Amino acid sequence: MVNNMNSLVSDAESFYSHNYALWEGIGYHFKTPDTYLHEFKLRFPDVKISHRLLNRGLNFANNKQRPIHRWTSYLEGFSESFVYDIIEQFGLSSDHRILDPFAGSGTVNVAAMMKGVDSVGIEINPTIFRVLLAKTSWDANPREIQHQYDAMNFSKKASTEPPAFLETERQFQPEILENILRIKERVGLVDNPRLRCYFELAFASILLPSSNLRRSPSIGYDKKKSKNLYPKLPFQLFEEKVKEIISDLRFVQTKVEKQGKSISFCEDSKAFALPEDIAVDAVITSPPYLNSFDYVGNYKLEIGWMEDAASTKDLSKLRDRMVLCDNVSRSMMKSYAEQTPLLSIDWLDYIIAASKPRMRERIGIRRKDYPILLRKYFEDIHMVLSNMYESINDGARVAWVVGDSLILDVYVPTDLITMMIAQRIGYRPTGIEIDRTRRSGIRRTFALRESILYFQKEA
Numbered sequence: 001m002v003n004n005m006n007s008l009v010s011d012a013e014s015f016y017s018h019n020y021a022l023w024e025g026i027g028y029h030f031k032t033p034d035t036y037l038h039e040f041k042l043r044f045p046d047v048k049i050s051h052r053l054l055n056r057g058l059n060f061a062n063n064k065q066r067p068i069h070r071w072t073s074y075l076e077g078f079s080e081s082f083v084y085d086i087i088e089q090f091g092l093s094s095d096h097r098i099l100d101p102f103a104g105s106g107t108v109n110v111a112a113m114m115k116g117v118d119s120v121g122i123e124i125n126p127t128i129f130r131v132l133l134a135k136t137s138w139d140a141n142p143r144e145i146q147h148q149y150d151a152m153n154f155s156k157k158a159s160t161e162p163p164a165f166l167e168t169e170r171q172f173q174p175e176i177l178e179n180i181l182r183i184k185e186r187v188g189l190v191d192n193p194r195l196r197c198y199f200e201l202a203f204a205s206i207l208l209p210s211s212n213l214r215r216s217p218s219i220g221y222d223k224k225k226s227k228n229l230y231p232k233l234p235f236q237l238f239e240e241k242v243k244e245i246i247s248d249l250r251f252v253q254t255k256v257e258k259q260g261k262s263i264s265f266c267e268d269s270k271a272f273a274l275p276e277d278i279a280v281d282a283v284i285t286s287p288p289y290l291n292s293f294d295y296v297g298n299y300k301l302e303i304g305w306m307e308d309a310a311s312t313k314d315l316s317k318l319r320d321r322m323v324l325c326d327n328v329s330r331s332m333m334k335s336y337a338e339q340t341p342l343l344s345i346d347w348l349d350y351i352i353a354a355s356k357p358r359m360r361e362r363i364g365i366r367r368k369d370y371p372i373l374l375r376k377y378f379e380d381i382h383m384v385l386s387n388m389y390e391s392i393n394d395g396a397r398v399a400w401v402v403g404d405s406l407i408l409d410v411y412v413p414t415d416l417i418t419m420m421i422a423q424r425i426g427y428r429p430t431g432i433e434i435d436r437t438r439r440s441g442i443r444r445t446f447a448l449r450e451s452i453l454y455f456q457k458e459a
């Protein structure tokens, strides 16, 4: 046991060794990833910490060729094969139901359906929720979709308007814009909502590739790309996507013998209580990470065109309801700062204290309320975990994928702190698998990790 622990600590040391220079540079207030790991092991000796052996990849790139998953490319999603691994590991079958409180584009739900396991997904973003709904609706007749598509007449000039609050003229070349508007108008004329959802998804999927923008992962203008765009591109992409949808629906309807059922809610997982008749046996999920990734800002093109927001104010309201990212409104944070803190965790207090001098030293920091942002992120996670605890069955097992962070050069062991919060709520932490390493967006040399946390509601 001791030997095993020593080797894990030395593994972690070598894993991070090339970052020593950074730690030295930052000085006294920088606690290292392996210091935290070591302390965690002392505090939680029963929690098995290991490196993921199968290494089947957590990220969405693996889904790009997979039926149904490939309908959209949600960079923040994880892989189907990961969900299959957990379904097997947890011994889940058609008698069980999985919950994903951060369902996103539905990787967990779709994978569960493929394996004949029931599932429930909660997603707050109404546009991503539409994607989730379409991807988990497998019973439409592919021939009817084809007929609807064949009946669409794109030759008539569009009378619909683009979203007023987006920089549409900069984002789309004029002829491309006209064709996008024509497609939008024809999609809106599909009166059967069960069929319309696929066309809406197809429409949303063509916006980015037809625009002068790229998302990698944040959205921005791409001058090189705009030279290669041509007016008919939206029609071509739309047709390809509709064909893909038809082909994948045929595939699942003929090849997936026993499909799981999926239910979804467009709700806030911090507050939403599942209906009592929905029993949950396992949770497989991945929350937003503690970083600057702005889910709303980066998907505003789709949100605006799908009419799920009519102004930047609407976008801001949605962002403020979500698990925190560092683009939340200052007014929301101001009123939040006046509330009594919900959580007291020594590590978090230390990180907040360490980040304060960094805020003064660093030039060009976008905002001055990082200490409160840090606290709010973990309080949001606390709320979701507590809420989930009330909704799931005794004995339910949880697999929670999260990355750690570097905020103002202060290292934040987001995974380990999340586990501590789970334990406070009443879950029993059982294991941590360290998966892939990522690069910090701010300091490319700094290796961050991604972990799968395993914990369980005691029976």
Ligand SMILES: C[S@@+](CC[C@H](N)C(=O)[O-])C[C@H]1O[C@@H](n2cnc3c(N)ncnc32)[C@H](O)[C@@H]1O
Binding pocket: 074, 076, 077, 078, 079, 101, 102, 103, 104, 105, 106, 107, 108, 122, 123, 124, 125, 128, 267, 268, 269, 270, 285, 286, 287, 288, 289, 295, 321, 322, 323
């Ligand atoms: C890491 S992504 C999950 C992606 C998903 N695993 C997939 O494969 O598509 C996190 C998701 O949580 C959603 N989210 C953020 N805050 C939420 C909240 N309070 N309630 C429900 N969903 C939320 C975001 O919109 C985002 O889609």
